[in-house]
Amino acid sequence: MTRTFYVNGEYVAENEARISVLDRGFLxxxxxxxxxxxxxxxxxxxxxxxxxxxxxxxxLSMDSxxxxxxxxxxxxxxxRRNDLREGLVxxxxxxxxxxxxxxxxxxxxxxxVMFTQEKNLLSSPKAETGLSVITxxxxxWQRRDIKTVGLxxxxxxxxxxxxxxxxxxxxxxxxxxxEGTSNNAYIIDENGVVMTRHLGNEILSGITxxxxxxxxxACQVQVIEQPxxxxxxxxxxxxxxxxxxxxxxxxxxIDGHTIGDGKPGDVTKRLRELYISIARERTDFSDVxx
Ligand code: PDD
Numbered sequence: 001m002t003r004t005f006y007v008n009g010e011y012v013a014e015n016e017a018r019i020s021v022l023d024r025g026f027l028x029x030x031x032x033x034x035x036x037x038x039x040x041x042x043x044x045x046x047x048x049x050x051x052x053x054x055x056x057x058x059x060l061s062m063d064s065x066x067x068x069x070x071x072x073x074x075x076x077x078x079x080r081r082n083d084l085r086e087g088l089v090x091x092x093x094x095x096x097x098x099x100x101x102x103x104x105x106x107x108x109x110x111x112x113v114m115f116t117q118e119k120n121l122l123s124s125p126k127a128e129t130g131l132s133v134i135t136x137x138x139x140x141w142q143r144r145d146i147k148t149v150g151l152x153x154x155x156x157x158x159x160x161x162x163x164x165x166x167x168x169x170x171x172x173x174x175x176x177x178x179e180g181t182s183n184n185a186y187i188i189d190e191n192g193v194v195m196t197r198h199l200g201n202e203i204l205s206g207i208t209x210x211x212x213x214x215x216x217x218a219c220q221v222q223v224i225e226q227p228x229x230x231x232x233x234x235x236x237x238x239x240x241x242x243x244x245x246x247x248x249x250x251x252x253x254i255d256g257h258t259i260g261d262g263k264p265g266d267v268t269k270r271l272r273e274l275y276i277s278i279a280r281e282r283t284d285f286s287d288v289x290x
Contacts, residue, residue, distance in 0.1 A: 004081040006074055006114040011081060023111055025094030029150035032056040033092040036075065037121055037244045041085050043075055044279045048207045056146045062095050065112040078114055087118040088245055092149060121247060122276060130252030130264045131167040135230045136160050138171035138178045145201050154181035170254065176227035179203045183243035187228055187236035188267050198225040208242040211285040215274045218288050221267060230255060238265030248272035
């Protein structure tokens with residue numbers, strides 16, 4: 001079955017989905033995006049993804065192509081048309097198409113593109129075995145809090161991981177881990193305390209991160225928001241990552257150092273199970289309480 005894509009007001013077959021070569025997303029990476037997970041045909045935590053989308057747009061003085069309700073209606077229609085039960089909806093907004101010039105054009109219409117991807121989110125084999133990661137230099141720009149499509153640094157990080165025969169890379173700046181190439185990074189010490197970098201311009205404020213903070217609170221797992229070094233990570237009892245495309249995923253090896261006993265840790269497993277059980281029955285994590 002060929003997928004249906006959404007491009008600027010129209011639902012079209014994948015091989016007919018087209019945007020202009022003058023689109024500023026294509027020429028300048030002048031575009032932002034969101035990835036929302038889908039379970040049982042339902043969008044998970046989408047309101048928060050759309051809040052972050054609006055923030056990214058505002059930070060770049062970019063107009064929204066339509067209201068949040070309209071965007072969500074298109075996401076839902078795309079899920080329906082593609083009969084997506086489990087996977088992802090990708091959406092991208094660019095400043096639009098205009099003759100190539102660095103400054104913002106005066107009157108372009110933002111472009112909106114969306115597509116779906118099937119993905120096994122619940123029964124991923126890596127959730128059983130855990131991921132291996134390496135560390136790489138964080139060579140990204142200084143506004144990683146904005147979810148732009150300027151992703152060449154993460155692409156190179158992921159490729160370095162692939163070449164090293166591992167699953168992913170954690171990026172390091174000034175001696176501290178910032179985050180994974182497309183996920184937030186966490187370690188857990190021998191007392192069961194979770195450590196993850198504080199929010200700021202250096203990392204993306206993950207929607208899954210926010211949910212996991214609430215879940216940790218609810219099950220009395222202490223989280224400290226502060227940077228950690230690769231050396232601290234090597235000595236951690238557990239490690240994991242979070243993202244809309246992985247939920248909570250254990251990490252069992254960092255730069256060749258085995259984490260804990262080399263198997264997904266208990267706290268990580270608990271957080272993953274809790275995240276999934278709530279995601280399956282609700283659309284967001286707003287009413288999670290301890
Ligand atoms: N990536 N950090 C970075 C650099 C990311 O690209 C992502 C998401 C996250 C996690 O954010 P969230 O929990 O909101 O998905 C953190 C998406 C999934 C991607 O690029 O495919």
